[in-house]
Amino acid sequence: MQPMTKAIGVATLILAPIAGMAASQPDANGDAKEQWHRGILAGYQSLATGAGDLSHAAADYCSAPEQSSRDTLERAWLDAFLAWQQVRFVDFGPVENDNLAWQFQFWPDPKNLVARKAGYLLTGEDPISADVIAQSGVAVQGFPMLEYLLYDEQLNTGNNALPAPGTCSLLTAVAGHIESNSKQLSEQWQSFRKHYLATEQYRDATIRAGMTALEILEERRLAQPMGLRGNGKRSIYAADAWRSGSSLKTAEATVLGLKQSFLPGLKQLLESSSQPELGQRIGRQFDEVLEHFPDLHSPMAELLSRDETFSLLQGFYVDVSQLTTMVNDQAAVELGVVRGFNSSDGD
Known part of the structure; x- marks a missing residue:
């Protein structure tokens, strides 16, 4: 009976860590979703x-259009826009509504x-109101419209x-629309907590959201304006927030945001x-990417126009690519997450 006893003992030692890992995984999933x-x-x-x-x-600016109130408005637009960028990666839950x-x-x-939408509204005879903005479509309703008006x-x-x-009517109506949507989103996300924590699929959905955000940053927000995709020509118009020169600040x-809320x-x-x-x-790779700033706070147009500044952008792109690979091809595989069909590769 001794060999059998020894075999059982060895099997117990082998299976104990596996059982422990299996038991701890639901806890890890729950803790991750809580975070x-x-x-x-x-x-x-x-x-x-x-x-x-x-x-x-x-x-305030439209009631007293002075340089100081204009400066305050531009700072407020950028601060709010950057706050959006930090949660832009979330592509599930309440942000999908409407x-x-x-x-x-x-x-x-x-x-x-x-x-084109701004031109239509500004040359129309009807007054611009909150209701008009609500009915005018997504091209009118957000931060890019305010960027257009300002820059x-x-x-x-x-x-x-x-x-x-x-x-000014368009400016204040769009700003009010953004404020309303932001408050609604924050309140709905709080209410979404119980469902989010109880639904197993949101573990993978959250990981895919981070993966997709990195792919979009690498392929669309960097590679395309840099001329690394498509026709091979550098183009500022392929970047987001190019009018205000904020493309790299948004990046x-x-x-x-991914480091703080996803990592x-x-x-x-x-x-x-x-x-x-x-x-x-x-x-550590997130830190490597962020070390490129504030040197890369310059407008994208300036970075694209000269080889010596373009090299700074290239270094940033390489570090973002490495981060994307680590998250999408290593972490996701380790955690058994399959990339979705909405990824930026066009699948």
Whole structure:
């Protein structure tokens, strides 16, 4: 009986860690989702606060259009827009309702619909109100429309330049729409907590959201304007937020948001996997990406125009590519997450 006893003892030693890992995995999943929900909620609350400040700044500027109030308005627009960038990666849950993500940021815009819609509204006879904005479609309703009103060169040299009454009406109505949507999103995400934590599929959905955000940053927001995709020509118009020169600031905010709201839960899961050190390596890669700033706070147009500044952009792109590979091809595989069909590769 001794050999049998020894065999049972060996099997027990082998199976004990496996059983322990199996028991700990649901706990890890629950802890990860708790961290994700908490981080995303903080991001949505910051967005709501920034959007409220933006709406007030727009109203203040239009009632007293001085340089100081214009400066305050531009800072408020950028702060709120960057707050959106930090939670932009979330592509599930309440933000799916009524195309909220598109309402916040209509992009890409290859047909320049933002400018065309603005021209239509500013030359129309009907007064611009909150109801008009609500019915005018996503190209009108978000941060890109405000960027157009504040920074478009052609608009700002014409009769409709701020603080023209019609343009101020459009400015304040859109800012109010963003504020309303931001508050709604924050409240709905809080209410979504119980369902999010209880639904197993949201573990993978959250991981895919981070994966997709990194793919979009690498392929669409960097590679395309850099001329690394498509026709091989550098083009500022392929970038987002090019009118305000904020393309790289928004990229930084996206990475920072992923580090703050996505990485902690991912590390929690990886610590319970067969590669517990992978989370630490991904964290260090996030730091590598962010070390390119503030040197890359320059407008994208300047970085694309000269080889010596373009090299700074290339270094950033390489580090983002490495981070994307670590998350999408290593962490996701380790955690058994299959990339979805909505990824930026066009599948």
